[in-house]
Each structure stands twice: as C-alpha cells, then as structure tokens.
Amino acid sequence: MLGNDAIWACGTMSGTSLDGVDAALVLTNGEEISGFGEVAFRAYSADEREMLRAELGAWEASEALCEMLETAHVQAIHGLTGYELIGFHGQTLAHEPHGRGTYQAGDGAVLAEVLNRPVVWDFRTSDVKLGGEGAPLAPFFHHACARYIGAQEPVAFLNLGGVGNITWVDPRLRNPAAPGALLAFDTGPANAPVNDLMRQRRAQTQDDGGRLAASGRVAEGVLEAFLEHPYFYRMPPKSLDRNDFTSLLDGVADLSDVDAAATLTAACAASVARGMDHCPVAPATVFVTGGGRHNATLMAMLAAGLDCPVRPVEDVDLDGDMLEAQAFAYLAVRVARGLPTSCPATTGVRACVGGGRIARPTPRSADVHLA
Ligand SMILES: Nc1ncnc2c1ncn2[C@@H]1O[C@H](COP(=O)(O)OP(=O)(O)OP(=O)(O)O)[C@@H](O)[C@H]1O
C-alpha cells in the first residue's frame, strides 16, 4: 500500500460519446490534489467508432474490440512520462446496476504488462455489488477539485458528455464521505441524442457550437413528454446507460433538423434544471465540464434555466476536456491507498466502498534483484 506522499498517476477515460481516449496526469496522495500534469488525446477512427457502437449493450466484448481498446489506450498514454500508477476506466458497453450489473471493456492486466506499471481498473463492479449505482464515480475527485480551487461554499460540477452528471459539493467538510459533503447523480441524456441526430440526418458527429440548434424552435410538447420520464421522478443517487433515452429521438422524428436539434438541446438543459431541485442548497456556481460546454446554445439554455451562475471550469483554471481522465488518476491513488471511491451519497451504495482491482506487471528480469 502507498504512503501519504503525493505521486503522479495517469488516468484514462473513453466516454459515452465514443470520440476517443483522454489521458491525464495528476499529482495527488488520493486526498489533496497537488497539481495537474501532461495530457493526451487519441481519437478513434470512424471504423473504430463503428466497432464500439456495434457492441454497445454487450456484456462481453469481442477479442477484436478489447484489442482495439487496449491498443488505443496504450497509444494515448505512450507519450506521457513520470507517472507511477495508471487508472484505467475502460469503455462502458452496458450498465444496468439493478439488473445484470455494469461492464467496462478492456483488460487492465494487459495495460500493466505493456506499460510496465500497476494499473487500477474495473472501478465500478464492487460498488454495484454492494447495492450502488456504480456511477457517477467522479464526485470524490470533484470534492478534491472544489478544495483545490479554494471554494468556500457549496458549488456544483456539471459534466456534459454523452450522458450528463452533476456533483453538488460542500467543500467546508474535509471528508468527502461525511454526510452532507456530496450529492451526485446522472442528470439525463446530454450530448448523445444530438450527436445521434446529427449522425442520422447530416452525417456529422456533433452540432458544432450548437449552431444548428441556435436557429431552431423548441417543440414544447416533446419537451414536456420527455420530462414525464420516470427517471426524473426518482430520488438520487441514480445513474443512466447511454441508450436509456432512445425514445427521445423518436419524439423529434417529425421535426425539421433545426427544430429537432433545438428540442434535444433543450431537453438536456431541462433535465439539468430538474436535477438542481435535488441540491440541498443552491450552489454558488455550477462549473460545467465535458464537451457540452463548447455548445454555446446549450450553455445559453442552462444560464437561462438555472437559478445560479453557470461557468465553464476553465474559469477556475481546470481543464474541462480532461477532468474525467484526471478523476480516474485520482481514484487510482485512492484505491492504491485503500481509501473509498464512493459512498451512499454518491452512488447509493450501502457503505463506503473502494472500487477497483489492481493489476501488477510481471517483474522484468532487469527489475529482479538477485540475492
Ligand atoms: N465544439 C463543440 N460543439 C458542440 N458540441 C461539442 C463540441 N465539442 C464537443 N462537443 C460535444 O461533447 C461531446 C464529447 O464530450 P465528452 O468528451 O465530455 O464526452 P465523453 O467523456 O465521451 O462522455 P461521458 O462523460 O458521458 O462519458 C461530443 O460528442 C459533442 O457532442
């Protein structure tokens, strides 16, 4: 087990939007963040993205997909130097915490061998086994971020990837597992429906800048029907699978491209606004991270729909493209130190749990010291 000193750890994330692998270094002892380091991004090719898409929902990835994922991760991490430990999230293919469980494809033991470093992986399974949602897991890291930026009152971190998730943090409580320090949950679909629309109708991967949505009209009836989904009546903690809201796309089938884009974008903003009702007190600021913060139409809808300031995390010198990868670097150090990575307020797990398995590389002959 590690001591109390901060070490450099490398975290990786391959998220629900299927755009590529993020990798980032964090200097931490698993409690405080001491600094952020190098970052890297390795995009998936169109063929690789199709391979991933074809196996969404699978409970066991094909060998070809695992190999592709592991290779892409090695390539993402390859240029980074000076780290001692890796946090490997893998690619979520299926997530049914109250059914069959949760599955992230990719084998940490392979990365450990190839990169010759210990790898913490399979972060979500033990949380689910103890009755938790297995997601979101970034909240303990968000708590450390709130303290790192010197927040003195409750704030929230809103991650807008394929799916949206929010963490409400009270940084005055030093222990993230203390009752009242955190509340976290997935807010609803974020960019995934707009991406799917753009792919189907325009052969594009995203609504760049939110420009298409900006010129459309929101179909209020579709929005109201969307907000009737039982997910919004569930109390947090709660989590989603990427494809839990596929009926949303059916709802906009008869709309023009611009109106459909506007309506799907508004659905993301409205689901966040619904989620804010669960916060114990209104946060002083909602800091937005993830690709959705690049969508000006979505950011404007959030600013109009929430009762508190909405700012990108760059305003407090954090990197909104890398926060999730950094989270898994931070969580890896927590696992290596035997600290919990989730608690009842973040995933609904019955007790604090340290998720994650550790794969160690086989000692190389040069590392073996003969007596
Ligand atoms: N310039 C942009 N304009 C509009 N949308 C953008 C822009 N850049 C990124 N996005 C959106 O953000 C998405 C990527 O976000 P991000 O990388 O945070 O997702 P992810 O980490 O894969 O997902 P998750 O957090 O759900 O696992 C893109 O697929 C796109 O929808």
Ligand SMILES: CC(=O)N[C@H]1[C@@H]2OC[C@@H](O2)[C@@H](O)[C@@H]1O[C@H](C)C(=O)O
């Ligand atoms: C099961 C799974 O992989 N969930 C992801 C997904 O992407 C966003 C949202 O849904 C969040 O719950 C989670 O990722 C982030 C990194 C988390 O665990 O905090």
